[in-house]
Amino acid sequence: MYFEERKNKGGKLFYVAAERYVDPLTGKKKRASVVYHKNTARARRQAERELIDKIDEIISKKQGFFKGSSMTTFLDLKTSWFEVWQTTVKIQTVKREKLVINRLSDLIADDILLENITPLLIQNCLNEYREKYQSTHSTMQHIKCTLNKIFDYGVLHNAIPFSPSKVVKLNATVEEKRAKKQRLEKKFLDEHEVRAFLSELKMRRNQNYYDLALFLIGTGCRIGEASALTASDIDFDNHLVTIDKSLQAHDLKIDEFYLDTTKTDAGERVEQLPEFVIQALKRVIERNKQLDEHMDNFPSQAFRKFDFLFRTEYGAPITSHSFREILGRVNKVLKKDCKEKYGFEWTKNAIPHSFRHIHISVLRNDPTVPLKEVQARVGHVQEATTNGYTHLMSASQQKSVEAISRFIDKVEVNESKIC
The missing domain is CATH 3.10.450 (Nuclear Transport Factor 2; Chain: A,)
Known part of the structure; x- marks a missing residue:
């Protein structure tokens, strides 16, 4: 000096x-x-x-910049990763991940030194955990995915030289693969199953559920995106819908519902609407006017006033939970009466996501619809690509509209009979 x-x-x-x-x-x-x-x-x-x-x-x-923070135990690494990671995702994602993190304490002891965590230790811990709790392959995959994120964070911050979980393989048994395939097949409906399901759904007291199903088939929206829509999101003159938010209702009371962003950045989009969806939306708006008048004339604590398009008979927004309940009742009726009424056994279990799958499947099976057009409609594109589509709407989705309209014509949805 x-x-x-x-x-x-x-x-x-x-x-x-x-x-x-x-x-x-x-x-x-x-x-x-x-x-x-x-x-x-x-x-x-x-x-x-x-x-x-x-x-x-x-x-x-x-x-x-290159040495990172001082982390010596698995608890150090896990805690540091979580503090950073939770600021980058949605609240619901954090809640789900906390359940997995609690399981990790049974999997790997918090005081184990990072230098002693090897791929073989990870493999043995996963095997022991699976045997102890009889966990499904899906659960084990989720746990391993979280481990990958934690150890990748450790590599980035120089706490460990490599990720010991990356080389570990989880192999599903033949029975698990078959069961997974069967579960997926039960959720997805073909043409004659859609026809039967819509016919039964049309008989429900609240016709908004039926029109919501038509909207989901016609747009491929996620249920949370549809639940968040208001009349201001619909451009009836140009047959467009703007999707830029999602309703969060899981494990929340009605008054605690809140609007969030779409599931991914790519989820923000503008979609062109088929005529059958436009008509469904007009019916929904007319019913909502009647419901609002009824609530004004006959006030009750059971009623809720919301601006959302798809509402229950008490005015609350239709959520994944409430829609799933109605779909469950229809599944139950079809399981009992489908053979007699429609000529085939009902083996499916329709859920809200089934309609998104129908939309994508119809478009992907139509050779006239380009893959990028399908991705633009359902938000399955990277952010940079999405920016090229968001707020940019022309006749580029016309083939999709025509394809999904042909499908609805095939299942013989007669809109003129719906009130």
Whole structure:
């Protein structure tokens, strides 16, 4: 360390304490300094302390770019990752992940040193956990996915040299693969099953459920996106719907529902609507006017006033939960009476997501509809690509509209009979 005497432009003396240090990023020598104004032993000692602290801070900050924070145990790594990760995702995602993180404590002890966590240890822990709790392959995949994220974070921050979970493989049994395929097949309906299901759904007291199903088939929207729609999101003149939000209702009371962004950035989009969807929306709006008048004339604590398009008979928005309940009742009726009424056994279990699958399947099975057009309608594109579609609407989705309209014509939906 050395000291210099200098003058400012006004001729006043000041003093500089300087020292050279090695830049940890480049290995080159650099100079750091601090200024003090009294040429006394006390002032020099204070300047020395400040200069040492300054150099330590510079080196520590630069080392942080490649050395990362100090993490030695699995708990250190898990906690640090979660604190950062939870700020990047939705609240519901955090709640779901907390359940998995609690399971990780049974899987890998918090006090295990990171240096002792190997791929073999991960594999054995996963096997033991699966046997102990008889966990499904899907559950184990979710756990491993979380482990991958945690260990990737550790690699990034130099806490570990590589991710020990990346090389671990989870293999589903033949029975699990078959069961998964059967579960998926039960959710998805073909043409004659759609016809039977819509016919039964049309008989429900609240016709909004039927029109919601038509909307989902015609747009491929997620149920949360449809639940969040208001009349202002519909451009009837140009047959367009703007999808830029989603209703969050899971595990919440009605008064706690809130609007969130779409599931992904790619989910924000503008879709062209087929005529049968336009007619369904007009029927919904007319019913809502009648419901609003009824609530004004016959007030009750059971009623809720919302601006959402798809509402229950009490005015609350139709959510995934309430829609799933209605679909469950229809599934039950069809399981009992489908053979007699429609000539085939009902083996399916229609859920809200079934209608999104119908939309995508119809378009993908039509050779005239380009893949990018399907992706634009359902939000299955990367952010950069989505930006090219969002708020940009022309006749580019006409083939999709024509294809889904042909499908509805095939299942013989007679809109004129719906009130």
